[in-house]
Amino acid sequence: MNYIYHIFILINIYSILALSLNLLVGYTGLLSIAHAAFYGIGAYITTLFMANFMLGFIPALIFGCLGATVLSLIIAFASLRFRGDYFVLASLAFQIIVYTILYNWIDFTRGPYGIPGIPKPAIFGIEITSLPAFFLFSLIITVIVLGLLYWLLHAPFGRVLQAIRDDELAAVALGKNVTSFKIKSFLVASGVAAIAGAIYATYVTYIDPTSFDLDESILLVSMVIVGGTGNVKGPLVGVLMLILLPEALRFLSIPDTFAAQLRLIIYGFLLIIMMQLRPQGIAGKYQFE
Amino acid sequence: MLAQFIINGLIEGSLYALMAFGFGLVYHSTRIFHIAHGAIYTSSAYFLYLFFIIMHIHLVLSIILSLICTCFIGLAIQMFVYNPVLKKQPNLLILFISSLGAYIILINLIVLLFGNETKILLTDIEPIIQLGDLIIIRIQLVQFTVSLIIILTAIVVLKNNRFGYLIQALADDQQLLSVLGINIKNMRLLVIAIGSVFAGCAALLKSLDVGMDPYIGMDMLLTSAVAVIIGGVGNYVGAVFSAVALGILQSLIVWQTSAHWEIAITFVVLLLILFIRPYGLFSPKRRAEEI
Amino acid sequence: MATLELQHISKSFDGLKAIDDLSIRFERGSVTSLIGPNGAGKTTLLNLVSGLISPDSGKILYNNQKLNGLAPWQRADRGFGRLWQDVRIFQNLTVLDNILLARKNHPGELIFKNIYQLNCIKQFEKENIEHANRWLEFVGLNKKQQTLARDLSYGQQKMLAFARLLNNDANVLLLDEPTSGVHPRFVEKIIDLIRNIAKNGKTIIIIEHNFNVVAQISHTICLMIKGRIELQDNPNKVAQSLLLKEVYLGI
Numbered sequence: 001m002n003y004i005y006h007i008f009i010l011i012n013i014y015s016i017l018a019l020s021l022n023l024l025v026g027y028t029g030l031l032s033i034a035h036a037a038f039y040g041i042g043a044y045i046t047t048l049f050m051a052n053f054m055l056g057f058i059p060a061l062i063f064g065c066l067g068a069t070v071l072s073l074i075i076a077f078a079s080l081r082f083r084g085d086y087f088v089l090a091s092l093a094f095q096i097i098v099y100t101i102l103y104n105w106i107d108f109t110r111g112p113y114g115i116p117g118i119p120k121p122a123i124f125g126i127e128i129t130s131l132p133a134f135f136l137f138s139l140i141i142t143v144i145v146l147g148l149l150y151w152l153l154h155a156p157f158g159r160v161l162q163a164i165r166d167d168e169l170a171a172v173a174l175g176k177n178v179t180s181f182k183i184k185s186f187l188v189a190s191g192v193a194a195i196a197g198a199i200y201a202t203y204v205t206y207i208d209p210t211s212f213d214l215d216e217s218i219l220l221v222s223m224v225i226v227g228g229t230g231n232v233k234g235p236l237v238g239v240l241m242l243i244l245l246p247e248a249l250r251f252l253s254i255p256d257t258f259a260a261q262l263r264l265i266i267y268g269f270l271l272i273i274m275m276q277l278r279p280q281g282i283a284g285k286y287q288f289e
Numbered sequence: 290m291l292a293q294f295i296i297n298g299l300i301e302g303s304l305y306a307l308m309a310f311g312f313g314l315v316y317h318s319t320r321i322f323h324i325a326h327g328a329i330y331t332s333s334a335y336f337l338y339l340f341f342i343i344m345h346i347h348l349v350l351s352i353i354l355s356l357i358c359t360c361f362i363g364l365a366i367q368m369f370v371y372n373p374v375l376k377k378q379p380n381l382l383i384l385f386i387s388s389l390g391a392y393i394i395l396i397n398l399i400v401l402l403f404g405n406e407t408k409i410l411l412t413d414i415e416p417i418i419q420l421g422d423l424i425i426i427r428i429q430l431v432q433f434t435v436s437l438i439i440i441l442t443a444i445v446v447l448k449n450n451r452f453g454y455l456i457q458a459l460a461d462d463q464q465l466l467s468v469l470g471i472n473i474k475n476m477r478l479l480v481i482a483i484g485s486v487f488a489g490c491a492a493l494l495k496s497l498d499v500g501m502d503p504y505i506g507m508d509m510l511l512t513s514a515v516a517v518i519i520g521g522v523g524n525y526v527g528a529v530f531s532a533v534a535l536g537i538l539q540s541l542i543v544w545q546t547s548a549h550w551e552i553a554i555t556f557v558v559l560l561l562i563l564f565i566r567p568y569g570l571f572s573p574k575r576r577a578e579e580i
Numbered sequence: 581m582a583t584l585e586l587q588h589i590s591k592s593f594d595g596l597k598a599i600d601d602l603s604i605r606f607e608r609g610s611v612t613s614l615i616g617p618n619g620a621g622k623t624t625l626l627n628l629v630s631g632l633i634s635p636d637s638g639k640i641l642y643n644n645q646k647l648n649g650l651a652p653w654q655r656a657d658r659g660f661g662r663l664w665q666d667v668r669i670f671q672n673l674t675v676l677d678n679i680l681l682a683r684k685n686h687p688g689e690l691i692f693k694n695i696y697q698l699n700c701i702k703q704f705e706k707e708n709i710e711h712a713n714r715w716l717e718f719v720g721l722n723k724k725q726q727t728l729a730r731d732l733s734y735g736q737q738k739m740l741a742f743a744r745l746l747n748n749d750a751n752v753l754l755l756d757e758p759t760s761g762v763h764p765r766f767v768e769k770i771i772d773l774i775r776n777i778a779k780n781g782k783t784i785i786i787i788e789h790n791f792n793v794v795a796q797i798s799h800t801i802c803l804m805i806k807g808r809i810e811l812q813d814n815p816n817k818v819a820q821s822l823l824l825k826e827v828y829l830g831i
């Protein structure tokens with residue numbers, strides 16, 4: 001039963017990540033390979049404020065979100081200047097720089113040793129320690145966050161993002177301030193990713209840089225792309241598939257050492273096959289232009 | 290000390306240059322952000338491990354066999370990963386994601402087959418050449434000389450030969466190729482084969498020195514991709530010089546700080562240069578309607 | 581009198597003079613056509629007015645205010661609307677969304693208003709949909725509301741672009757070849773449409789190769805050659821000019 005809770009908490013965390021990444025990839029049309037960086041920034045800053053300054057979960061989370069959104073301005077600025085593969089490269093650069101900082105800035109992050117003993121979150125004085133409670137806690141946050149995102153993406157705001165994705169110039173000529181919309185989409189996406197980071201940090205109670213490396217970013221992009229871009233359903237399908245896949249492998253009693261690689265190999269094949277057969281993903285709407 | 294680190298950087302840079310040349314060929318002519326190039330690099334090192342260490346084949350023969358196999362990996366990627374996409378929907382991001390898929394598959398296959406640990410090819414201690422205060426290990430000399438020869442040959446061939454012209458045509462005027470009666474598909478295969486051999490050479494030279502693990506390809510790829518973009522896509526001499534400059538820069542960073550900052554600094558350089566020259570250092574500005 | 585005025589505008593691309601010391605005035609409520617051979621600089625002129633490119637020298641004035649330096653979206657905000665030579669509709673959005681989007685100053689495009697001004701947004705969107713439906717009917721696409729724009733025929737896409745422009749509520753309309761590739765049945769419609777819009781006091785600048793269309797709708801015709809306006813007159817006079825024949829028929 002604990003195991004089921006664990007899986008569901010992971011699904012919650014990754015749903016937040018995938019949907020916020022889809023805001024960039026599938027709506028604004030920016031293939032960003034830096035999402036794990038924002039996830040990590042959120043996790044680290046929240047942890048720092050909880051562990052060092054003894055703040056509660058929510059205030060610490062607010063700092064985490066603020067940190068991630070402020071740093072996202074760098075890559076938002078890049079998105080204004082570069083498009084296509086140059087933007088991908090710029091986001092990759094950001095990911096790698098953030099990872100390197102997390103890894104080397106020992107005073108702040110303890111580098112490769114990671115930060116252990118992160119306190120469990122407490123809401124209204126109730127400490128969330130048991131697994132079922134944490135599941136409920138993460139579920140509530142996820143539902144709120146996904147609900148807000150869904151709402152925003154279906155509002156005229158989301159419509160403008162899609163227009164920018166399809167034809168930036170035409171959107172500009174209709175009077176849309178593309179610069180501001182791109183920046184806003186980064187602010188929202190990175191702030192939301194930071195929330196996932198805070199949940200993760202307080203769930204595992206230990207973080208180190210390897211949870212937020214390039215591979216993690218690639219995994220997130222894979223989820224969105226395999227599941228489908230440009231709507232809300234697609235990334236969720238992707239999350240379910242890519243989270244449940246390793247568990248399925250476990251039930252086929254494939255040894256653990258083997259399963260980790262097998263899982264990644266299957267992701268790789270999925271990416272290639274999807275790109276050839278259904279570039280918009282399994283349940284997606286938009287395919288890259 | 291400074292001179293020593295510059296020399297080390299220069300030698301490392303010559304390997305980057307080799308890698309960048311291969312990446313640049315593919316990226317320039319097909320615009321595929323060929324991230325799988327990193328996996329091709331890694332596979333090449335492991336082929337050598339397979340032939341030389343596991344199968345005890347003579348080193349020279351092992352090297353040749355490895356390069357041939359590397360070449361086939363490149364061809365397979367072109368045929369089964371890129372061509373189907375190019376045929377249906379030649380789109381940069383779709384190609385990039387496909388390439389990423391190929392990278393993930395290859396690297397994890399390597400982990401499955403050979404494990405995660407570092408593998409060493411040559412266990413003997415290499416002779417040292419002392420030049421005043423400078424120390425150069427024999428294998429470093431080999432690395433530098435071989436890369437230099439290959440790169441110079443390649444530049445001469447590209448500059449003075451129909452081939453260079455055809456690469457350019459593949460990049461921006463494919464109709465010209467069909468008029469000349471050249472099969473575009475074969476041309477692409479040729480390009481990726483050559484690119485893969487370049488990656489293979491870099492990998493073999495490097496792994497003979499320091500061995501290998503499954504993740505060596507990524508840093509190598511990233512640095513050389515940065516070199517290609519800083520140097521200007523299609524400007525091979527520019528890419529070679531940028532690669533060498535990055536090699537030296539990284540070596541100096543290793544000297545001054547801990548080793549883990551090197552890739553990050555490389556990317557800081559990339560970002561700075563991209564921000565100063567948004568369209569790359571040498572590529573012309575695009576038409577307003579496309580901006 | 582609201583006018584758009586270009587004063588001594590020049591623009592070159594890599595040494596090629598696309599616009600060469602060009603001055604012109606567009607009066608409110610007038611229809612001005614730009615004609616001329618390919619590469620004459622007609623589209624470039626519209627790009628300069630919409631602000632996608634900036635002139636090497638010269639001033640652009642709208643109601644005596646300088647436009648130079650304003651971003652394209654700011655110009656759009658001041659009432660410049662554009663119909664593109666290559667349609668540029670939003671391919672992955674539905675027909676209806678394409679049009680809804682064009683509405684300016686939509687409160688629903690601001691993130692936080694979506695949280696505390698929901699009613700206002702709902703009301704706005706309701707009106708927006710009503711307008712959009714009217715325009716859709718107007719261009720004959722009302723049955724295709726939920727179709728993806730990419731699935732429309734070229735002619736239909738052109739009409740969609742028109743409807744989008746209408747919902748954008750612009751005062752100065754920059755139309756780049758609105759009838760090219762359109763079914764003759766629609767051409768009549770477009771002509772009527774343009775006349776109607778002009779009657780409502782909007783300024784129209786139109787690039788058009790079909791001289792019949794031009795003659796029917798314009799008050800003024802400008803013949804552009806190599807970045808200059810070589811001839812500017814009413815349709816009758818232009819039709820009789822030798823220069824026009826020279827350019828069009830190669831006499």
Ligand SMILES: Nc1ncnc2c1ncn2[C@@H]1O[C@H](COP(=O)(O)OP(=O)(O)OP(=O)(O)O)[C@@H](O)[C@H]1O
Nearest residue numbers: 576577578593598617618619620621622623624625
């Ligand atoms: N952004 C740009 N960069 C470089 N050259 C350009 C750019 N825009 C236009 N040109 C060049 O300027 C000249 C004028 O082009 P323009 O598109 O304005 O012609 P046009 O009159 O609209 O022709 P057509 O009837 O073919 O549409 C052409 O030679 C074109 O190649």
Ligand SMILES: [Mg+2]
Nearest residue numbers: 622623624665
């Ligand atoms: Mg034109």
